Amino acid sequence: MSPEHHLDQVRPAVRAALVELLPAGWDVKAGIATPTTLAQPTLYLEYSRVDPLPEAPLSQVRCTFELTLTTMLTDLAKGEDWADAALVDLVLALDAHNWITWSGAEKSVVKDTYLAWKVTLTALASTTPTPTNPEE
Amino acid sequence: MATVTLTPFNALVGFSVGTDEFTPALAEARFASAAGATSEFVDITGKVTKFASESGYDLNLNYAQDWATAGSLAHFLLAHNGEEATVTLQVPGGSFEAKVTCVSGDIGGTGNAVATASVVLPVKSGPDFTASGS
Numbered sequence: 001m002s003p004e005h006h007l008d009q010v011r012p013a014v015r016a017a018l019v020e021l022l023p024a025g026w027d028v029k030a031g032i033a034t035p036t037t038l039a040q041p042t043l044y045l046e047y048s049r050v051d052p053l054p055e056a057p058l059s060q061v062r063c064t065f066e067l068t069l070t071t072m073l074t075d076l077a078k079g080e081d082w083a084d085a086a087l088v089d090l091v092l093a094l095d096a097h098n099w100i101t102w103s104g105a106e107k108s109v110v111k112d113t114y115l116a117w118k119v120t121l122t123a124l125a126s127t128t129p130t131p132t133n134p135e136e
Numbered sequence: 137m138a139t140v141t142l143t144p145f146n147a148l149v150g151f152s153v154g155t156d157e158f159t160p161a162l163a164e165a166r167f168a169s170a171a172g173a174t175s176e177f178v179d180i181t182g183k184v185t186k187f188a189s190e191s192g193y194d195l196n197l198n199y200a201q202d203w204a205t206a207g208s209l210a211h212f213l214l215a216h217n218g219e220e221a222t223v224t225l226q227v228p229g230g231s232f233e234a235k236v237t238c239v240s241g242d243i244g245g246t247g248n249a250v251a252t253a254s255v256v257l258p259v260k261s262g263p264d265f266t267a268s269g270s
Contacts, residue, residue, distance in 0.1 A: 055250040056200040058148060059160030101248045124250070128160050 005099060010063050010125040011047045017100055017123075018043065018067075021093035038072035038114055041086065059128045068108075070116040079115035083107075087117045099124045143228070150226030158209040163252070164198040165225055167232065167263050193259040195223065195236050201243070201251040210253065214240045220260065234262030 005013055011031060018028050028043045049064035069086060073079040087105060094102045105119040151158055151165040172189035179185070202208035217240040225232045237260060241253030 053200075053250065055163055055198075055252045056161055057163060060200070095248065 005123075005125050007050070007061055007063070007125040007127050010123055011045070013125075014047075014063075014065060014100060014121070014123050015045055017097065018045070021097065022090065038070060040072055041082075042070050042072070044068040044070070053124065059126060061125050061127055063123045063125050065121040065123065067119040067121050068110065068116050069119060070110050070114045072114065074113055076115060083115045083117055087119070090117075090119065094119075094121070145228045147227075149228060150224075150231075152224045152226075153209075153212060153221050156207065156212070158199070158212075161199045161202060161209045162197065163200070164196060166196045167193045167225065167234065167259065168196045168256075170194050193234070193263060195234065195257040195259055196254075197241075197257065198252065198254045199241070201241070201245070201253055203243075210241060210243075213238050213255065214243075223257075225263065230265055230267040232263035232265055234264070235260045 015028055015030050022028065022043070026041045026043060029045055032046050033044055044067070046066040046068070047063065048066050051062050051064070053060040053062050069083065069090060071079045071082045071086070073082055091102060091105070094100060100121060100123045103120045103122060105117050108116050108118050110116045148159060148162060148165055151162055170192045172191045174186060174188045177185045177187070197209075199209050201210045203210060205211075216238040219238050220235055221238050223234055223236050225234075236257040239255045239257050241255040242251075243253075245251035
């Protein structure tokens with residue numbers, strides 16, 4: 001497993017993976033942030049939990065993230081059309097990923113204005129010390 | 137009679153095959169006791185006498201598959217299927233060494249879940265305990 005998946009770098013690693021998976025123009029926030037006025041589709045990435053991985057408890061953990069996918073559209077009907085379609089893109093991208101997966105999505109409204117999907121993500125991360133030379 | 141105190145421990149401390157340590161890949165490494173053959177003799181009074189041979193062991197391994205890392209436990213078992221290997225299971229206070237026959241494990245798994253494998257390696261000799269520091 002490459003050093004990008006190490007527990008001490010898991011939040012930037014998940015953000016980088018999401019940026020790679022998602023269409024250009026989506027703003028992926030790096031961590032907990034207060035929603036403001038939105039100008040573009042925005043993803044809030046909240047790192048919320050770490051559990052030992054039962055399949056390899058001495059070297060791996062499962063990190064849980066709450067991902068909020070919001071639209072900048074304030075018209076609820078248009079916002080819902082956009083958010084529902086965007087969710088499909090997001091979950092298809094996540095299904096193809098080999099160390100990030102998702103376990104459920106729930107529709108919500110952010111700031112009483114923007115339609116959103118809250119998606120629970122889990123990412124695998126290593127807890128073993130990073131080798132100085134991974135080839136060894 | 138003296139009271140013998142107990143020092144319990146959380147498995148798993150260390151598991152290696154030859155010089156390679158595979159502890160990070162494992163969820164379980166256990167020398168599982170396998171009872172030997174038993175027989176019983178009933179004499180004319182109806183009294184039962186039971187005979188039993190020495191028990192043996194199997195080595196149970198539950199591990200996460202890794203085909204991206206050359207030399208992973210999954211690769212090792214596949215490459216040495218049917219061959220004999222010397223394994224060492226560390227415990228607080230010492231280590232157990234045994235000769236086992238390698239068995240290749242599962243390949244692939246359930247969708248969107250960590251790929252695991254579970255194998256039972258017959259123990260040919262051992263496990264023999266060596267106290268640490270001796």
